[in-house]
Amino acid sequence: MTTPSAPLAPTPGQTVGPFFHYALPYPGDRDLVPQGSPGSVRLHGTVHDGAGAPVPDALVEIWQAGPDGRVVQEHGSLRRDGFTFTGFGRASTTRAGHYDFSTLLPGPTDPGAAPFFAVTVFARGLLHRLFTRAYLPADAPGASAEALAADRLLASVEESRRTTLVATTDAPTPASAASGVLGLRFDIHLQGGSETVFLAYPGH
Amino acid sequence: MPEPVLAPQADVDAEMAAITGAYEQAGVVETQPRRDYAPYRSSLLRHPTKSLHHADPETIELWAPCFGPTDVDPLEADLTVQHTGEPIGERMVVTGRVTDGEGRPVRHQLVEIWQANAGGRYVHKRDQHPAAVDPNFTGVGRCLTDGDGWYRFTTIKPGPYPWKNHRNAWRPAHIHFSMFGTEFTQRVVTQMYFPGDPLFALDPIFRSIVDPAARARLVASYDHDVTTHEWATGYRWDIVLTGSNRTLTETDTEDGDH
Numbered sequence A: 001m002t003t004p005s006a007p008l009a010p011t012p013g014q015t016v017g018p019f020f021h022y023a024l025p026y027p028g029d030r031d032l033v034p035q036g037s038p039g040s041v042r043l044h045g046t047v048h049d050g051a052g053a054p055v056p057d058a059l060v061e062i063w064q065a066g067p068d069g070r071v072v073q074e075h076g077s078l079r080r081d082g083f084t085f086t087g088f089g090r091a092s093t094t095r096a097g098h099y100d101f102s103t104l105l106p107g108p109t110d111p112g113a114a115p116f117f118a119v120t121v122f123a124r125g126l127l128h129r130l131f132t133r134a135y136l137p138a139d140a141p142g143a144s145a146e147a148l149a150a151d152r153l154l155a156s157v158e159e160s161r162r163t164t165l166v167a168t169t170d171a172p173t174p175a176s177a178a179s180g181v182l183g184l185r186f187d188i189h190l191q192g193g194s195e196t197v198f199l200a201y202p203g204h
Numbered sequence B: 001m002p003e004p005v006l007a008p009q010a011d012v013d014a015e016m017a018a019i020t021g022a023y024e025q026a027g028v029v030e031t032q033p034r035r036d037y038a039p040y041r042s043s044l045l046r047h048p049t050k051s052l053h054h055a056d057p058e059t060i061e062l063w064a065p066c067f068g069p070t071d072v073d074p075l076e077a078d079l080t081v082q083h084t085g086e087p088i089g090e091r092m093v094v095t096g097r098v099t100d101g102e103g104r105p106v107r108h109q110l111v112e113i114w115q116a117n118a119g120g121r122y123v124h125k126r127d128q129h130p131a132a133v134d135p136n137f138t139g140v141g142r143c144l145t146d147g148d149g150w151y152r153f154t155t156i157k158p159g160p161y162p163w164k165n166h167r168n169a170w171r172p173a174h175i176h177f178s179m180f181g182t183e184f185t186q187r188v189v190t191q192m193y194f195p196g197d198p199l200f201a202l203d204p205i206f207r208s209i210v211d212p213a214a215r216a217r218l219v220a221s222y223d224h225d226v227t228t229h230e231w232a233t234g235y236r237w238d239i240v241l242t243g244s245n246r247t248l249t250e251t252d253t254e255d256g257d258h
């Protein structure tokens, strides 16, 4: 065992740059479960810059609990077998700044906790990654207004900005009704009036 | 569309010098890049203007995704054997240890790299630099750290390349690195540089880390013990992730059988 000592200075971050597309994306990166599979959800949104313009060269990662609220520690995120849920996904934005995941709803990690996706954002022009949370909206299965109201992080954020941390449920479409796939929208604003609340964890 | 008029290097240098001067005056040590760093023009509309909100990591954030032998082929750590022929340039090995803020090794975790070829050209459809593409070099590698936190890649030393931040802007040679830690909060993407690069002082991405000691942490060192006889030069670069918040279990701290 190593005895904890004074923290070592961390290696600084740098921008992901404009040329990550041939390196970081991989087949199945955004599909934590196969698209359209029973019980799956679509988590998607647009990344915007300070002028409201879409960011076409951003990379969004999610890390989440399974539907039972447990933290998954399974290999296989980079070589999806179509059956193993690993809890990790990666999606680069389209030319319209849009990202898209096919996944499962995270469950509450503790009884009564508000379920959320942990989110990391990278982009050309963004010098250091950003962290945030995408909470399930109150009307999503397994979520509730009570749990959201009782959440410690949400309560610590000024009310006017709290909505930037909560996904919204897509209006049903004929296609979504037929497939039963629930759509959750989580837009990310890097800057500006509707700037997303980004997080600093201890040690950052 | 008319070509935008780009600022000369001297203007960007003056902006960077002013920021450095203010940093030295302030006397508070910074360890990370500034997200708000105007000399890097693309950052202007892409940095948050409100301060980050403090969060205590909870459950899922105290764990990281788990990668294993099914995810990465050991051959992916050698960027010089991905094609039929030998890539052009200086063959080199880069190796180092990934630890957390307490010095504990980050075991069996994913490291991803990507880079330009020896001529400073990326295999990316948006790279406009008129330098040759090397048919024997893609410039993408992956590996898992070993039971003591070590990673190791064999590759070709990348060249510097021009970009459009300002007039006559050139990036110092670098390798992009992506790392996961033992918990979500440690995720980081960065760039590794080579010692003595004459472009350091001129580059707003490197200098967005305003503290010189912090910048130096991104510079690898030449290591003759890594260099191999009649084969490859060697560089050593260690990586320290931000401190972890989870109480580590034995599986994290002992080299288990997985």
Ligand SMILES: [Fe+3]
Binding pocket: A017, A019, B116, B171, B174, B176
């Ligand atoms: Fe680069």
